[in-house]
Amino acid sequence: MAELQLEILTAERHVLSTKVEYVNLSTVNGTIGILANHIPLLTALNIGVLEYGELNGKKRRAAIGGGFAEMNNNKLTVFASSAELAEEIDVLRAREAKRRAEQQLREHKAEWEYTRARVALEKALARLKAAEK
Amino acid sequence: MGNSGRDIKRRIQSVKNTQQITKAMEMIAATKLRKAQINVEKARPYQTHLEASLASALAAAMNEEHELPTIAKETKQERPCLVVFTSDRGLVGAFNANILKAAEEYFAEHENAQVIVIGRQGRDYFNKHNLAYLADFVYIGDSPVFAQANDISQVIQDFYLNDIIDRVDLLYTAFVSPITQRLTRQQILPVGELAVPEGHQAAPFYIYEPSVEEVLASMIPLYLSTTIYHAILESSASEYASSMNAMRNASDNAAELIEELNLSFNRYRQRVITTEISEIVGGAEALG
Numbered sequence: 037m038a039e040l041q042l043e044i045l046t047a048e049r050h051v052l053s054t055k056v057e058y059v060n061l062s063t064v065n066g067t068i069g070i071l072a073n074h075i076p077l078l079t080a081l082n083i084g085v086l087e088y089g090e091l092n093g094k095k096r097r098a099a100i101g102g103g104f105a106e107m108n109n110n111k112l113t114v115f116a117s118s119a120e121l122a123e124e125i126d127v128l129r130a131r132e133a134k135r136r137a138e139q140q141l142r143e144h145k146a147e148w149e150y151t152r153a154r155v156a157l158e159k160a161l162a163r164l165k166a167a168e169k
Numbered sequence: 170m171g172n173s174g175r176d177i178k179r180r181i182q183s184v185k186n187t188q189q190i191t192k193a194m195e196m197i198a199a200t201k202l203r204k205a206q207i208n209v210e211k212a213r214p215y216q217t218h219l220e221a222s223l224a225s226a227l228a229a230a231m232n233e234e235h236e237l238p239t240i241a242k243e244t245k246q247e248r249p250c251l252v253v254f255t256s257d258r259g260l261v262g263a264f265n266a267n268i269l270k271a272a273e274e275y276f277a278e279h280e281n282a283q284v285i286v287i288g289r290q291g292r293d294y295f296n297k298h299n300l301a302y303l304a305d306f307v308y309i310g311d312s313p314v315f316a317q318a319n320d321i322s323q324v325i326q327d328f329y330l331n332d333i334i335d336r337v338d339l340l341y342t343a344f345v346s347p348i349t350q351r352l353t354r355q356q357i358l359p360v361g362e363l364a365v366p367e368g369h370q371a372a373p374f375y376i377y378e379p380s381v382e383e384v385l386a387s388m389i390p391l392y393l394s395t396t397i398y399h400a401i402l403e404s405s406a407s408e409y410a411s412s413m414n415a416m417r418n419a420s421d422n423a424a425e426l427i428e429e430l431n432l433s434f435n436r437y438r439q440r441v442i443t444t445e446i447s448e449i450v451g452g453a454e455a456l457g
Contacts, residue, residue, distance in 0.1 A: 063379070
């Protein structure tokens with residue numbers, strides 16, 4: 037099967053650089069799948085899970101905290117505001133963050149606090165989902 | 170006479186103690202500088218690539234005459250805001266003085282300029298001179314993280330989208346090398362037309378999913394946070410370089426002072442010995 041290069045970058049570090057068979061991106065309009073030699077594409081990502089298939093057939097996941105992705109020259113570059121590979125995710129911390137965010141959402145805070153808590157909840161859920169075995 | 174000998178000794182000891190401290194501080198600054206330098210260099214490719222992608226998306230949006238998201242629109246640029254990056258700590262040579270002088274120049278150019286201040290030294294300066302600021306961010310710490318830049322960027326976007334300011338410039342010290350740092354002023358809002366960085370090849374036609382506007386709306390906040398993160402990293406590397414140089418100068422000065430004091434101590438000792446000998450000789454002659 038044809039392969040494409042996947043790069044996941046954040047401002048702080050180079051999270052991943054590997055050859056893959058396919059990538060499923062969680063975009064603002066739902067999930068899109070990218071295969072090798074996809075035409076040049078720029079897409080907005082929301083907070084969610086990125087899935088990719090390794091060349092050995094294994095499926096892997098990463099949690100993405102929003103950003104955008106660029107496909108060009110058979111290379112998919114993901115610019116994320118935060119990103120963690122499944123094995124890097126601290127599940128206990130994500131659970132704690134989820135609990136805290138849910139509690140804050142119940143407390144009917146001011147609008148900006150509400151937005152903040154909702155973002156925190158989405159991120160926690162994405163992390164937990166990515167870390168699932 | 171005996172007193173002055175002890176005085177000199179005491180002074181030498183005190184200068185030596187100071188020298189030990191400045192030497193230690195120089196070493197600490199050098200270690201921190203190395204770390205900060207690595208961080209700056211790690212962050213640069215991301216920044217360049219991001220700018221290139223943003224540049225091509227903006228160009229595409231303009232070619233096709235799309236309605237831009239509010240954050241990307243041109244403004245009249247009548248109410249500028251300066252974001253000044255200073256250090257939290259003192260003892261960093263002329264680092265803060267230089268940046269604050271450049272800030273004053275900006276205020277002279279733009280009389281109605283607002284300011285957002287990063288770093289304790291800057292905030293103290295504005296407080297002392299009774300200058301108002303829109304927001305302040307202090308205690309950034311030794312290892313800045315992206316989340317901090319994100320917070321600053323959030324606040325800037327709030328002011329900008331609520332039409333309190335309509336232009337944003339960053340003022341920070343860019344790190345060139347441990348001996349050279351350059352004051353840099355960079356406009357980040359309105360985004361305007363970005364030049365595609367040299368050597369970067371962008372695809373001529375992209376598909377924008379779901380639309381150019383949506384892609385820009387998610388790119389620009391990321392671009393702002395990244396640029397601010399970058400400015401923080403550059404500024405902190407420059408701060409350590411400046412601190413290292415200041416401490417090296419202090420150690421060198423201390424070494425010079427110790428040498429001078431040693432010389433005058435030796436002179437003093439010689440004088441005491443000469444006096445003693447001439448007294449003994451004088452006494453022996455009187456007896457003889």
